[in-house]
Amino acid sequence: MSKKLLLIAFVVSLGGFLFGFDAGIISGVMSYAGPEFNLNDIQSGWVVSSPSFAAMIAMIFSGRLSDIVGRKKILIVVAFLYAVSALLSAYATSYEMLYIARMIGGLAFGAALVLAPTYIAEISTAENRGKLVSIQQLNIVLGFFAAFLSNYYFNKINIEGGSFFTDQNVWRWMLGVELIPALLYFILLFFIPKSPRWLFTKNRNDEAKQVLVGVYGEEKASIEANTILSSLKGATTKLEEKVKLKDLLKPSLRFVLIVGLVVGVLQQITGINAVYFYATSIFKQTGIGTNAAFASGILLSTITVIFTLVAMYLIDRMGRRPLLLVGTAGIAISLLVCAYGFKQATYQLTLETISELKFEGANKLNAFADKVYNSDVDFKNDMISVLGNKVYSKNDGAILEMATTINATLVLIGVLGFIACFAFSLGPVMWVLLSELFPNKYRGFAIGVIAFVNSFISWMVQLIFPWELSNFGNALTFFIFGAIAFIGFFVMLKILPETKGKSLEQIENELVTN
Template identity: 45%
Template structure:
């Protein structure tokens, strides 16, 4: 087998962590209505259950950098895989709300797999393949997302069975548990596969284990390129990998020479999640319910998110080393802003009205007669309509039947908004989605990379947590259209900053990137 294929093989195995991440992230989207009813959750409690992994990763990331440098990339990844497995099992078995939050929080400790995968792949990949191989993690994330939406749809469909295996195995009464439990088998497979990868040569050199580093690098390159590549990389890495304490590495991030890199990394870390991508991904059926599609159709439409994600992530991977990082990020963020504004515009034209026909169709809603006074009243926002329902039916009933009311009472251009949503998904996965991790694997000096990548991943994870935690609250206090405009505004600010500071890194070595971004300071 050609030696270069080992780089693909090891990168693929490590990138499976992205698939597990995608499953873990999106499976919760199908459980929202079920856990809300079963545990009688408020908006904030629901946001806490969904965002618990994002909070967990905030705790894990500082230790992830330490563990990577202390114990090695491989051992740390194995620990992460075990945490995914543990979380999947106990999330599915959770007897109450607090246990569910705790189990998902533990799973969040494993979300550092994304930054760790980028670090590992960036260290074993030849420069010409680095962009494609690092982006492999992102394609696996979107495959995991797509699989999660499809699994949720199948389980929801099977749960309607009145006989057969679905009843025998409790699927009809434990829908959300089956959804969360579907992660167990792939998490176990990834855990076992990680035992077959080598340790990162950069880590070996960091620990002054030159012979082992040489052996790994030799196994990654074509025979004709081995002498030059190994000698150059051993000299480069050895000169840069003086082992620094965590404090020293962290101080290195904030030096004057790192100013431009700090601005780029901070901006893209915030902007990537401030797009609201995980509000859409983690609450997909809920978002589609706002279009008046109904619950079953919302689950089916959510599958389109996964499919669009896969197509545009593949395009990004194929083009990243041809078009370059800067043009794809700048153009992609402009595309994101335009898509979010289109969604806002579509919702701004919506009207909500309870007609006599809708009232008859909603006869199974408890105390529906209390809405007689709303018949014929036209509301120009989902927020005003939901507030009127809550005032007349009570918050619990209005929340439990929100999808039904939106389906029967909404008049809007669903096609326009759907195009905007899918355009946003495509833009994200063509630009800042995968390319943030490519930049993170390239722009930091080797001597501080072990702490720099986790540090900036903390920033993006904190933004992610805020988006997930408060989306249910925003939905019921700002309205869905205003949320999209809010996201667009933040991304626009990030776009302006990156257009000024971001330089092209395509095809450059780590040293050349440092010279480009640090200048002569």
């Protein structure tokens, strides 16, 4: 694999880094912005999930737009939108401004998540395509790592005191630092070539061959060019013959569409973005305290990076199918472990522990001193009834730390097991598989449609997760995710094909019926 090809793939997938950074940052931001704007469960869910809602729109149109004007031009627009979103989010003066600013970022990462794997698959060869497309997921998890690390240090500086950072402005800095990688992404995109397969579909053959020669050298470029031209021969890819939704429903594409949809839905419906986007809040539920919750986010993101690298090493050795099956089974087990750990928890405040709480109005909790709760929902409702939503939201970490008796290690093992299993399976492998399943003519549009469904599920999970915790409780919420993963394992066991080591043209011949 040439260094130039590796560098191109890394630059293109930096949009994934920005997605991961934005997703990781918001888990810490909401600890401050939520109380400041006095948000209820649905409003909190909307601030967190609004980028995914906007991403759905971008995913539908970005694939088709990139088929018309090219992958590179749309990616440059994406980088610009990321920068605008970071600035407006940092300066948000209201709940409405905050979610609108985040929706602008959602348009960016919706397009980036579709176009980066598409572009990388189109510039890669069969033997290294899995690794290169997986760089997208690596960048996503590196973004999470950078975000959790950034949140941890901003939070640490804030609680240590000082005149510069306060509870009212520290979250703005958390959001604003995203401007730096966004500008870097914008600049670097001007130095990557256009997609050679896209150029061939536009009959710009000489330009496409120059790109292939620049990446692979004369000999290998000639082989790749002949393979691509052969696959396009007889296929009409001119602009006037647009690919429509009904084209994806025809019998010849039915199998690959079903596989893509199953994997696309399963990736999000098992709750990965609930864990990532609400990581700080979830760790608070174990009673470890706010500071430890921020620190645990770093551990979570470190595990993600390690196991994503494992996936990149194994994906072109073991194949897509084994990684997906083993990972999904592990996800189901891990989530059920979390559910069991939360189910065993009890909650009790004493007069002594209440006296250690340092916020104004803490003495109101004396009315519930020595009462033992087996339900986290009942406990939180009683706390909110006397403190109000704003005060409880701002101090929930300290209150839960004093009141919770739980096997926090068991829950932590479950969460980290879930993250690890996702990181070497559904996380990177889904995008690799989607970039391989569909013929050249349909690839951009088909990935956009499945990514739309994927993003819709992600949005729903993020939106209702705070409501689920408040109404179902921690244990039932994680049990539902685990049960879904368990069912998904058996569905994939039956339908998943293997695409390892095959050219895009071979996969089309085997899986797309004529």
